Amino acid sequence: MTIGQRDARLLDLRARMFGPLLKCLAACPSCRQDLEWNLPVSDLGCDAATETAQTHSLRAGDHAVEFRLPTTGDLTRLLPEVDVEVNRQQLLHACLVAVRRGEQPVSTAELPDEVASAVAVRMVELDPQAEILLHLHCPQCGQEWQALFDIASFFWTELQAAAQRLLLEVHELARTYGWQEADILAMSAPRRHAYLEMLRA
Numbered sequence: 001m002t003i004g005q006r007d008a009r010l011l012d013l014r015a016r017m018f019g020p021l022l023k024c025l026a027a028c029p030s031c032r033q034d035l036e037w038n039l040p041v042s043d044l045g046c047d048a049a050t051e052t053a054q055t056h057s058l059r060a061g062d063h064a065v066e067f068r069l070p071t072t073g074d075l076t077r078l079l080p081e082v083d084v085e086v087n088r089q090q091l092l093h094a095c096l097v098a099v100r101r102g103e104q105p106v107s108t109a110e111l112p113d114e115v116a117s118a119v120a121v122r123m124v125e126l127d128p129q130a131e132i133l134l135h136l137h138c139p140q141c142g143q144e145w146q147a148l149f150d151i152a153s154f155f156w157t158e159l160q161a162a163a164q165r166l167l168l169e170v171h172e173l174a175r176t177y178g179w180q181e182a183d184i185l186a187m188s189a190p191r192r193h194a195y196l197e198m199l200r201a
Helices: 003-018 072-076 084-094 113-126 151-177 181-186 189-200
Strands: 021-027 034-040 056-060 063-067 096-101 132-137 144-149
Touching: 003 072, 003 151, 021 132, 056 113, 063 113, 072 084, 084 096, 084 113, 151 181, 151 189
Parallel strands: none
Antiparallel strands: 021 034, 056 063, 063 096, 132 144
C-alpha cells in the first residue's frame, strides 16, 4: 500500500469516527497569529479506492529506471535525527528496483542527480495523495504559505484526546455513582453524556 493509499484510508476512517470536518490550527510564520478553521475531508480529494501498479518505469537520457512507490514501511526505517536530504536519498534508493544505462545494469548508487530528481517528480505524480499541501493565508498580516497536512499525526492526536476525555468521563461517573468501568464503557456516548450533563447542571 502506498503512502497516498494509506492516508486516504486514514482520512476515511477519521471521517467515520469524528465526522467530515477537520478542526485545524496553524500559526502564521510571519506574525505568529493563530489560525483556526474547519477543513472538510472532501476538500482533500483523497480516493481510498485508488490502486497503482507494483512497479513503474521511467527513461531519462540514457538511463532506464524501474521503481516502486514509497510505503509506510519505508518511512518507518528513516531516522528522525538524520539530515532531511540524507533521508530523502535513502527513501529514493529503497524504492529503486533496477537501473540500466543503455543495455548495462548499473548500481542504484550510480544514479545521476538529474535522473534521481526525475524519478522523485514522477513518484509525486503517481501518488499525489502522499503529500497533501494546504495553501494558507493569514488575515492578520496577509502572509501566504503552504503547510504539509499529515493525517497520521493529526488523527493520532485526535485519538489520544478522545481517549483522555473518555477516561475522565469514566472517572467522574464511577466516582459519583459507584459504577464499574465496564458498565460505563458499555453505555452509548449520548447516554453517558446525558448523565454527565445532569451532574454538571
